[in-house]
Amino acid sequence: QVPLLRATITPFIKTPTNLFRYGVKLTPGMNLLQKEYWNAIKGAKGEAEQVRAIGQMGLGIMASSIAGGLWASGNITGAGPSNVQQKKDWLAAGNREYSITGLRADGSRWYFELNRMDPIGMPLTLVADALNLLHHANHSFSLSDMRTIAAIPFLSLTKLMSNKTYVQALGDAFNVIGDSSTDGIQSK
Numbered sequence: 001q002v003p004l005l006r007a008t009i010t011p012f013i014k015t016p017t018n019l020f021r022y023g024v025k026l027t028p029g030m031n032l033l034q035k036e037y038w039n040a041i042k043g044a045k046g047e048a049e050q051v052r053a054i055g056q057m058g059l060g061i062m063a064s065s066i067a068g069g070l071w072a073s074g075n076i077t078g079a080g081p082s083n084v085q086q087k088k089d090w091l092a093a094g095n096r097e098y099s100i101t102g103l104r105a106d107g108s109r110w111y112f113e114l115n116r117m118d119p120i121g122m123p124l125t126l127v128a129d130a131l132n133l134l135h136h137a138n139h140s141f142s143l144s145d146m147r148t149i150a151a152i153p154f155l156s157l158t159k160l161m162s163n164k165t166y167v168q169a170l171g172d173a174f175n176v177i178g179d180s181s182t183d184g185i186q187s188k
Contacts, residue, residue, distance in 0.1 A: 019118040019119050020118075020119075020122075021034070021036075022118075022119040023118050023119035023120075023121075023122030023123070024037075024122070025037050025053075025056045025060075025119075026056055026059055026060040026063065026119055026120065026122060026123050027060055027064070027122060027123045027126055028057060028060045028061050028064055028123070030126075031056065031057065031060065037053055037056075040052065040053035041053040041054065041057065059120075060123050063120060063123040063124055064123045064124075064126075064127045066124070067123065067124040067125075067126075067127035067128055068127055068131065070100060070124075070128075071127065071128050071131045071132075074101075075100060075101050075102055076099070076100050076101065076124065076128045077095060077096060077097060077098060077099050077101060077111075077128060078097070078098065078125060078128035078129035078130075078131075078132045079097055079098070079129055079132070080095060080097055094109065095111075096111040096113060097113075097115075098113060098114045098115050098121075098125045098128070099111040099112055099113045099114060100112045100114065100124075
């Protein structure tokens with residue numbers, strides 16, 4: 001209802017939202033939780049949308065499989081260690097979050113950051129984080145741990161979203177708006 005806010009804030013909300021939604025469509029399993037995608041894959045939105053949804057599922061499965069192979073070979077990183085000190089040490093050693101990595105001919109490591117590769121980067125980074133969480137769980141999973149296993153993609157998604165530049169920028173914008181309105185209220 002406020003044209004100035006619509007013109008200045010909407011682009012910063014709409015674009016990240018669309019990137020996120022499309023990233024979810026490319027993430028196997030998570031895409032089935034999206035009503036729009038579910039209707040498309042069932043054929044409720046027509047044959048063309050069903051074919052598109054099947055293609056998105058195939059692309060997501062392929063990207064996730066590649067991420068699994070890269071993780072197994074140590075060539076993709078997620079968020080890194082959860083422990084604060086271990087994370088500092090990990091970053092100080094030259095590691096980078098959410099990156100594909102490899103060795104140069106001289107033995108040094110190169111990194112290609114996936115953070116700005118949305119929406120196709122989302123399934124890659126979610127798989128890397130999920131596999132890291134499973135790997136560092138410190139026990140083998142039984143049937144009673146299925147809730148924990150089911151929660152891993154959502155924990156990964158939370159970590160991933162907190163690292164996105166556009167989410168941080170949006171939070172900063174709301175903080176500025178909140179701070180300036182609070183200052184005005186306090187001075188009265």
